[in-house]
Amino acid sequence: MTAIRAVNLHKRYAGTTAVADLSFAVEPGRVTGFLGPNGSGKSTTMRMILGLDRPSGGTALVDGRPYHELRHPLRKVGALLDAKAVHGGRSARNHLLAVAQSNGLPASRVNEVLETVGLREVARRRVGGFSLGMSQRLGIAAALLGDPEILIFDEPVNGLDPDGILWIRRLMRRLAAEGRTVFVSSHLMSEMAQTADHLIVIGRGRLIADTSVEEFIGRSSQGYVRVRSPRLAEVAELIRVGEPNGDHLRVTAMSTLEIGTITARAGIPLEELTFVQPSLEAAYMELTKNSLEFTS
Numbered sequence: 001m002t003a004i005r006a007v008n009l010h011k012r013y014a015g016t017t018a019v020a021d022l023s024f025a026v027e028p029g030r031v032t033g034f035l036g037p038n039g040s041g042k043s044t045t046m047r048m049i050l051g052l053d054r055p056s057g058g059t060a061l062v063d064g065r066p067y068h069e070l071r072h073p074l075r076k077v078g079a080l081l082d083a084k085a086v087h088g089g090r091s092a093r094n095h096l097l098a099v100a101q102s103n104g105l106p107a108s109r110v111n112e113v114l115e116t117v118g119l120r121e122v123a124r125r126r127v128g129g130f131s132l133g134m135s136q137r138l139g140i141a142a143a144l145l146g147d148p149e150i151l152i153f154d155e156p157v158n159g160l161d162p163d164g165i166l167w168i169r170r171l172m173r174r175l176a177a178e179g180r181t182v183f184v185s186s187h188l189m190s191e192m193a194q195t196a197d198h199l200i201v202i203g204r205g206r207l208i209a210d211t212s213v214e215e216f217i218g219r220s221s222q223g224y225v226r227v228r229s230p231r232l233a234e235v236a237e238l239i240r241v242g243e244p245n246g247d248h249l250r251v252t253a254m255s256t257l258e259i260g261t262i263t264a265r266a267g268i269p270l271e272e273l274t275f276v277q278p279s280l281e282a283a284y285m286e287l288t289k290n291s292l293e294f295t296s
């Protein structure tokens with residue numbers, strides 16, 4: 001059963017289209033990365049899934065229903081959107097107790113989730129004094145309170161130190177291994193490559209790719225050969241398949257050996273003949289380059 005489904009989702013704010021005709025499905029038992037540059041509409045989409053924003057068109061379904069029709073929403077879906085959006089005067093424990101009580105969840109869950117996120121020792125401290133990493137952990141504790149099948153995390157590693165990042169990655173992998181649905185946004189390909197099984201990539205509110213991470217890596221690891229020569233025009237004419245790119249040629253249809261053999265036979269000197277394996281980040285930049293809100 002598909003856990004989250006967006007069908008022709010659309011969101012317009014005055015003067016801005018934040019999400020445009022967006023359709024995708026998020027399946028259980030894996031981590032699905034929701035990837036896109038800043039301002040591409042990830043938070044808006046997540047807010048529509050969670051019933052916090054009303055779509056201008058289309059629908060967002062959680063377990064086959066709009067969020068507001070779920071009988072026990074927190075038992076179905078837990079979310080971390082903005083970690084700092086909690087009452088700073090309360091202790092971590094009281095914050096979680098308030099969430100549990102107002103949602104008909106047993107108070108016994110509070111200690112369990114405090115333990116899971118490693119905040120037991122600081123449970124009585126005021127949330128207002130928490131670091132960003134501690135706040136993220138608290139937000140995740142709140143998301144886990146109802147022991148939900150579906151988890152939605154918006155940029156959970158933003159601003160965390162390496163320990164915190166590793167911890168969140170492991171937690172997400174564990175939740176998915178338990179058969180839960182994990183839908184997590186990020187603007188960093190490198191982060192998603194290490195955490196996600198599947199990717200939904202958007203740019204300017206539109207779907208760019210819906211693919212497994214494996215496939216994405218496979219597709220983007222084709223590479224090309226960079227050729228530089230003081231007689232570049234002659235090289236281009238000889239090999240015919242090179243694409244001029246500034247002071248060099250980019251060749252995808254020939255190997256370094258083929259190019260080297262042809263140019264050696266013609267007696268043309270080369271300054272450079274390199275096989276370039278693009279990084280995942282580079283592949284992602286290439287994919288989204290036309291959909292950046294601002295380019296520097």
Ligand SMILES: Nc1ncnc2c1ncn2[C@@H]1O[C@H](COP(=O)(O)OP(=O)(O)OP(=O)(O)O)[C@@H](O)[C@H]1O
Nearest residue numbers: 013016018036037038039040041042043044045187
């Ligand atoms: N309440 C709002 N009113 C007006 N415009 C908004 C509002 N919320 C978002 N937007 C606009 O909608 C677009 C998408 O924003 P959104 O926050 O969903 O993107 P994002 O991918 O989550 O970005 P980021 O990674 O920077 O959080 C942006 O152009 C943003 O300025």
